[in-house]
Amino acid sequence: MSIKQQLLVIGRSHFARDGYEGASLAKIATEAGIKKPSIYAHFNSKADLFLQVLHRAARVQQHSLRRYMLKHHHQTLEDKLHGLLEHMQELYRSDDTIKFVMRMSFFPPQELEDEVMPLIYGMLDTMENQLVRLFEHNLHKENLNCSVSATQAARAYMTCADGILLEVLYGQEHRSIQRLDATWPIYWNGIIGKEQHLS
Amino acid sequence: MSIKQQLLVIGRSHFARDGYEGASLAKIATEAGIKKPSIYAHFNSKADLFLQVLHRAARVQQHSLRRYMLKHHHQTLEDKLHGLLEHMQELYRSDDTIKFVMRMSFFPPQELEDEVMPLIYGMLDTMENQLVRLFEHNLHKENLNCSVSATQAARAYMTCADGILLEVLYGQEHRSIQRLDATWPIYWNGIIGKEQHLS
DNA sequence: ATTTACCTAACGACCGTTAGGTAGGTGATT
């Protein structure tokens, strides 16, 4: 792996752990085995390194979602949705891309906010659209509650997914699994349930 | 308001906006109308200021939840739970305590992690216990789905609450309201629904 | 000969923190 790619990977982990302001180019360079000013042979600035990490992470994230959808297109809607939640939990464990994306979504560096947030909103919209399409394709196949729209189901799903992934941020994995086990049956029951409550 | 209380309030807003490492004592002092070293007449260190802000925020948070529960004890379970979500959204708008608590829950300053996380876990457990008791007291009064345990309902509720509050972090209020409107009917339907799906 | 990828040295800015001083209020002693 080239030094530049190493810097991107190491930078991602530091930004995920310490935040943009908290991350130090000196420490990133040391971990890559070079000196701090040598970073400037590959990146114009700290912001440049960060933004390249961000773009790469956004691409990885969207690619991962699309790949999951293709791989499991034969499954039932229920298995696909439930499996996606577990898939993201595993992804979180194996890689700090999700942690990085979440941190920069919730607390973007304020000086780069204008460049960060459009990417974040784009990712969220892409994911929502993909879910909406998924629900629309399955509304007639499975006996879904007809008073729940595809958009509503997708938004509620993303809300639950965020809540579950959040718990993994707290660092204790079993609490995240508890949340998944508690939330999923209630969500799914709310989607397919015959009785619909509207206040 | 005394200078010390001002420093606590201003500090909270800076920690919420910039994080622990990103916040600057100089800027906090300036906003309070004093010079940076004068902070040390009231606090032993930056960590001391931060921890006092944290303890105060935790107390405010728990007090606010208890007060809401007392004030709305006469309402139905449904109104109480749905109202609590709106209550927290309003709280977020009027005050940066929730934002501060969320930021420090998800991304605590690593050098203070050992002092921060016990407080956070305590708050989460307190809230979960309070919700579990609430569900237990209402399981027989209302026609709730008997295959959903009080613990399960409470955990799912907190998952949805986190997901909804998260969206308010993104900064666009209407998205958070969209999430609330989409998630609540599905959650409530999943709780009271006659049909229960267990995989 | 030019470019790439690193280095050392150093810049100015800001960080949290400490030292040391001052002005004003408090409270006891004379």
Added chain:
DNA sequence: AATCACCTACCTAACGGTCGTTAGGTAAAT
């Protein structure tokens, strides 16, 4: 009532350290 010691709450100046960044040089590869 006047004096003195003491304390609180601020100040200025400065410390050592780290930050991101730049200048300038070197050795190898093209």
